[in-house]
Amino acid sequence: MPRQARSKATIDAIFDATIQILLSYGVRRLTTTRVAERAGVSVGTLYQYFPHKEALLYAIIEHYLSQVAEAVEESCNQNLGQPLAVASDALVSAYILAKSKDAEASRALYTVSSDVDVADLVNATFKRLHDAGGRLLRSCPHVQFENVDEVTFTLMAAVTGATRVAFQNDAHREKLDDFREQIMTMCRAFLQNAAVDR
Template sequence: MDAIFEATIQVLANDGLIRLNTTRVARRAGVSVGTLYQYFPNKQALLFAALERHLAILAIAIEKACDENLHSTLEKIADAVVKAYLRVQMAQAEISPTLYRIALEFDARELLDLAGRRSAEAIEAALSTASDGRFADPGLLARTMTAALYGTVPAFCHRVLSPVDGREAEKQLTIMFRSYLVAQQSGTADVERKDANGAGLQAG
C-alpha cells in the first residue's frame, strides 16, 4: 500500500493528473496491475484514497505537535500547530494543486471534516494545558483555529508554493494564531474581572 501511494504521488508530480492511470502507477510501484486492482478498482478510487491519506497525514502531524507541546506556552502551541500543518503541505507542494482538484471533484467534505475534528481535538487538549493561559471555552478556540488552517487549503493548493511562499505563509499564520490566543486570553480575564466586581457589588 505504501509503495502504491508513493508511486501515485510520483506519477502525479511527474506526469500530472490527466496522464495518471493505474498502469503507470503499478509500473512505478513495482507491482502488477492486478495487484493494484485488489486495493483500488479504478483510478478514481486510487485518487480518493491518496487525498484521504494526505488529509490523515495532516491531522496526525497536528496531533503529534500538540501532544509534544502539552503544558507549553500559548506561543509555542501556536508555533507548533502552524509548523506541523505547513510542513506537510510544503512536503507535497508539487502536487497540492492536483489534490485540490481531486477534493473538488470528489466532494471531499467528509474527509475534510474528519481531519478538522481530529485537529481541533488535539489543539483543544494543548490549549487546555497551556502554562500561561486559561480559556473559558478552549474547544471553540481550537475549532476556530482549525477552520482557519483548513480554510487556507484552497489558497495553499491552487498553485505550487515556493519555499519563499511557504516561509511567508508560516510567518503570517503564526502571527494570526498568536494574536488570536492573546486576545482571547485577555477577553477571558476581562470577563472574570467583571464577574468578580459584580459579585463584590452584590455582597456590598
Template sequence: MAEKKRRNPKQARAQATVDAVLEAAFQILERDGEAKLTTNLIAERAGVSIGTLYQYFADREAILAAMGQRQAEATRERITQIILAAPETSSVRAIVQALMTGITGSPATRVALSDALFRTRGEAVLSEQHEMFFDSLSGRLQFAFEMSRESAFVLTHAVVCLLRAAAAEPELDLDPGALEDELVLLLESYIGAKAARTTTGANLR
C-alpha cells in the first residue's frame, strides 16, 4: 500500500498547525528529553488531534527532522547575511558562532535534531546545504580569490562536520570557547592562504 500523502501547509491556518506541532515537540524535548517524546504527547501539547498531526507528519522522526531542517535553513540564511554584510575575514568568528548556536536548545536537543535530519535525509543533507549556500552567494559577493565550488565545499563543510563530530563525542569534554577559537583559526588560515595564492599568481603574470 502506498504511503499516505502528507498535506502541504500552504494556507496560513495549516502553517500555524505545523508551527504549533514543532514548537510543542521542542518544548517536550527540552523538558523531558527524546525518550519521552511521542506523537500523542506532541499533539496534546500542540492542542491538535492526533489525526491532524498525522496529516502533516508521518511519525515522530519526521517531526524531529522537520525541526532540524527548519533550524538548518535559518542558520544558513543568517550566515549568508553575515557574509554579505561583512565579507572580510573579521566576519569568520560571527559565522562560526552562528554555526555553533544555529540549532537551539540544550545539547541533547541539538544532537536529537541533527541526528534525525541525517537519519531521514542521509549524508546528502550536507550536499543540499552546500548547494543552497553556494547559490545564495553566487554573483552577490566578491572574495579575494575565486570562489569555486571546491572552495565553497571546504568552507561550508569544515565547521559543520567538525561540530557534528564534537556533538557525537561528548566524552571529549571540549571547551566551547576554545573550540570556537580553533575553528576560526582553521577558516581564517584557509581564506588567507587562498587569497595569498591568488595574489602571488597575479604578481607572477
C-alpha cells in the first residue's frame, strides 16, 4: 500500500471515528484518545497527522464544508442560463442533497461548529455559496433583481439555516424529503416575487 494511500486511509478512519464519537458521546466526550482508539491507531499517530485537537476538528469541518460548497458550485455552474425556477430548484436541491449525503456527519458537525474556532471557515464557505448562487441568479434570462446581493444572502441564509434546523430537530429527521420540497417551493416563490422582468 503506497504511502499516500495509507495516509488517506488513516485520515479517513480518523474522520469517521470523530463523527461516530460525536454522534454517540457528544462534543464534551470527544477526546483525542477516544478518537484514536476508535480509528484503530494510537494517539501518537493521530498527532502525526493533526498538530492539535482543534486542527483535527478544523480539518474535518473544512472537509465536509468544502464538499458541500463544491457540490453547490458545480450545480450552479451547470445551470447557468436556466430559467429562474429551474435554477432555484437546482441550487436548493444541490445543497440539501450534499448535506444529506452524509446526514450523520452533518448532524454531528453542527454540534462542533461552535466549539472550534471555525467562524471564519463557515463565513468563507458561506461566501462561496453566496457567490455561486449570485452568479446563478444573475445568469437567469428575462429577469433581474433590484439588489441581487441582499436577495442572494437571504436565499442562502434561509436554505442553509432551515436545513440546519431540520437536521437538528429530532422530530423532523425522518421527513427530509418533504422538507426539501417545501424549501424548494419557498425559494422559488421568493425569487419569483423578488425578480423583475427585464
